[in-house]
Amino acid sequence: MVFTLIKEDRETGARAGRVATPHGIFHTPAFMPVGTYGAVKTLSPDDLKVLGAEIILSNTYHLFLRPGPDLIKDLGGLHRFMMWKGPILTDSGGFQVYSLSSLRRVTDEGVIFRSHLDGGTLHILTPEKVIEIQEALGSDIVTCLDECIPYPATREEAERAVERTTSWAKRCRVAFKGEGQALFGIVQGGMFRDLRERSAMELMEIGFDGYAIGGLSVGEDEGTRNRVLDDLVPLLPPESPRYLMGIGRPEDIVEAVARGVDMFDCVLPTRNGRNGMLFTSYGRLVIKNAIYRRDERPVDEECGCYTCRNFSRAYLRHLYTIGEPLGIRLNTIHNLYYYLRLMERIREAIEKGRFAEFRREFYSRREGLSETETKGGEGVV
Amino acid sequence: MVFTLIKEDRETGARAGRVATPHGIFHTPAFMPVGTYGAVKTLSPDDLKVLGAEIILSNTYHLFLRPGPDLIKDLGGLHRFMMWKGPILTDSGGFQVYSLSSLRRVTDEGVIFRSHLDGGTLHILTPEKVIEIQEALGSDIVTCLDECIPYPATREEAERAVERTTSWAKRCRVAFKGEGQALFGIVQGGMFRDLRERSAMELMEIGFDGYAIGGLSVGEDEGTRNRVLDDLVPLLPPESPRYLMGIGRPEDIVEAVARGVDMFDCVLPTRNGRNGMLFTSYGRLVIKNAIYRRDERPVDEECGCYTCRNFSRAYLRHLYTIGEPLGIRLNTIHNLYYYLRLMERIREAIEKGRFAEFRREFYSRREGLSETETKGGEGVV
Numbered sequence: 001m002v003f004t005l006i007k008e009d010r011e012t013g014a015r016a017g018r019v020a021t022p023h024g025i026f027h028t029p030a031f032m033p034v035g036t037y038g039a040v041k042t043l044s045p046d047d048l049k050v051l052g053a054e055i056i057l058s059n060t061y062h063l064f065l066r067p068g069p070d071l072i073k074d075l076g077g078l079h080r081f082m083m084w085k086g087p088i089l090t091d092s093g094g095f096q097v098y099s100l101s102s103l104r105r106v107t108d109e110g111v112i113f114r115s116h117l118d119g120g121t122l123h124i125l126t127p128e129k130v131i132e133i134q135e136a137l138g139s140d141i142v143t144c145l146d147e148c149i150p151y152p153a154t155r156e157e158a159e160r161a162v163e164r165t166t167s168w169a170k171r172c173r174v175a176f177k178g179e180g181q182a183l184f185g186i187v188q189g190g191m192f193r194d195l196r197e198r199s200a201m202e203l204m205e206i207g208f209d210g211y212a213i214g215g216l217s218v219g220e221d222e223g224t225r226n227r228v229l230d231d232l233v234p235l236l237p238p239e240s241p242r243y244l245m246g247i248g249r250p251e252d253i254v255e256a257v258a259r260g261v262d263m264f265d266c267v268l269p270t271r272n273g274r275n276g277m278l279f280t281s282y283g284r285l286v287i288k289n290a291i292y293r294r295d296e297r298p299v300d301e302e303c304g305c306y307t308c309r310n311f312s313r314a315y316l317r318h319l320y321t322i323g324e325p326l327g328i329r330l331n332t333i334h335n336l337y338y339y340l341r342l343m344e345r346i347r348e349a350i351e352k353g354r355f356a357e358f359r360r361e362f363y364s365r366r367e368g369l370s371e372t373e374t375k376g377g378e379g380v381v
Numbered sequence: 382m383v384f385t386l387i388k389e390d391r392e393t394g395a396r397a398g399r400v401a402t403p404h405g406i407f408h409t410p411a412f413m414p415v416g417t418y419g420a421v422k423t424l425s426p427d428d429l430k431v432l433g434a435e436i437i438l439s440n441t442y443h444l445f446l447r448p449g450p451d452l453i454k455d456l457g458g459l460h461r462f463m464m465w466k467g468p469i470l471t472d473s474g475g476f477q478v479y480s481l482s483s484l485r486r487v488t489d490e491g492v493i494f495r496s497h498l499d500g501g502t503l504h505i506l507t508p509e510k511v512i513e514i515q516e517a518l519g520s521d522i523v524t525c526l527d528e529c530i531p532y533p534a535t536r537e538e539a540e541r542a543v544e545r546t547t548s549w550a551k552r553c554r555v556a557f558k559g560e561g562q563a564l565f566g567i568v569q570g571g572m573f574r575d576l577r578e579r580s581a582m583e584l585m586e587i588g589f590d591g592y593a594i595g596g597l598s599v600g601e602d603e604g605t606r607n608r609v610l611d612d613l614v615p616l617l618p619p620e621s622p623r624y625l626m627g628i629g630r631p632e633d634i635v636e637a638v639a640r641g642v643d644m645f646d647c648v649l650p651t652r653n654g655r656n657g658m659l660f661t662s663y664g665r666l667v668i669k670n671a672i673y674r675r676d677e678r679p680v681d682e683e684c685g686c687y688t689c690r691n692f693s694r695a696y697l698r699h700l701y702t703i704g705e706p707l708g709i710r711l712n713t714i715h716n717l718y719y720y721l722r723l724m725e726r727i728r729e730a731i732e733k734g735r736f737a738e739f740r741r742e743f744y745s746r747r748e749g750l751s752e753t754e755t756k757g758g759e760g761v762v
Contacts, residue, residue, distance in 0.1 A: 038699065042706045045691075067674070067699045075677055075695055083691045293448070296456055310426075310464045314456055318419065318448045325423045325706040 001182035013260030061096030077138030158190035273332035305337035382563035394641030442477030458519030539571035654713035686718035
């Protein structure tokens, strides 16, 4: 993997770059659609290509349980299995163990948990094991096992998690063969400035191809998160990509880009697509609202996605009402288009040296809109 | 609507033709994918176009309940609402009233029923009403309200249904404005040869653009159904298309084509796609079977559909197992491709004067396979 910095913003920490992987190039700041089980829900690889997705994320935890890494390896790896020919990043599965499994015990050795599927089978993930799984999957970017902590957490909990995360990162580094794959370390440390710094320094000491920031968007407010990023990101090596895990809303991404983050993933565009909440340039639109029953307009008149070029709000509302999977697909296409186009506009703005201006415009268009307010007769929230 | 006969088979009743409608041409024998609620489940209009669908069917009963014909009319008609630019045939809703609604009462006036959705609201469909609804939808081919009877039915029941169907057909003919739409009558008469003849004669007396054959595939065996077709079809005017409603399996279609039927619709390819049962040139394949867990082959090595050109049985089985809608879409694409390609091969064979040969080959490839048998290690049923 080769990361090339193309441009750094003068007013903010924003930067534009390019990452070359064995499965092609992706441009940063990048958004990675989430393909949990080896499929971005409802979308084919062709859909993703048309949308302009350059890299996707897939979940090690889920693929470990179904269909299993051995099967995917035997069938030629994850790229071939799902027929996605571009780059893939896999997470380590650690976060899902914490958020999904019914019983878990963290020891220095690794994490023991019961599958969230049958609730019975016991599994263990160790640093060596998550590397082995991700090598079987054949993803382009592999991530280390880390220890996630609840929020809020005590300093003692956060410190122990940093120590364990560093120790596991060392073991991952040793186990990792590096044949055509890159390895990212994950910074932990909760909301404690010095622990974040310690975690980053220890990981940089080991040395990774990129640095992921874990343990955010766990319940903290935006101010707290931005402060963590303000303090942490400048410590990370400028020559490596920085990946903010599991974040976030469009505004979260704009803010993190301004602080120097290069890569993002989030289930919001896909999950909200399934729930009928659509992202637009002027805020969010809840397609099931009765107000759209006879609305001939597209979701966003400024949007160029397949959904907006063809279908009315009335038709999308109808599909939502009858529970038609085509509706979920059309919503997902729209939302991912919105996210991917947002990243494109962010990159353009950075490259043209006008990111700060872009950021102001981004907010001014949404002025007066909040997630819980409805604006006039628009049903936009 | 203009129907042009291109070729008649010498050995069988099979014929190839072409139907011109305001929304384009479709070739016969034709299969119409079923888009119940204004969407062929999981497929976009682009998917249907790529598959080579030339005409689709939509259900008046369902669209009457949701979102309602007034709404669709206000939004520019069904073609524009769902963005399908080709021909559409709508059924009259009669069959769904019989098969879905919880309470119904048939009088000479029409059918009173409770919606299957809320089980409470009372609705009435009269011959005039179903024409009005289909005119609001703007379909290219409109069908008359008919009375469907259970199977088996007494001679008395079948006779009364024929009388009512004729009386309703007259009222439909009177109510029908014919602005850019064609009207099909529906032949009833159960399994009684003389009643089928009477029904056909009475409808031909009224005069329609095409003749649908209703009340088959209701539980009768293949021999009985083929006998009804053998007796009935030669009575129908050769210059009009003949449409066998709701049928059927590939073999049912081949047999009905041999007896002179021109148009078909059936939920089998779409419904079976959702259930993971896939049609192939050598029989049926149940994708959820464990035997496909590691099977790298496409569903049908001879198939040129998007699904078979890209994905393994193992991947489709995985998608089925995790309940991923992409799997349903890929299965539906495969099954509809199979049906539409079958119709293409049937048309080619008729045009080249070798339909009888085609029919023999069709069966010889499936030799030894039945719907309930598994062949060797293939898991084909």
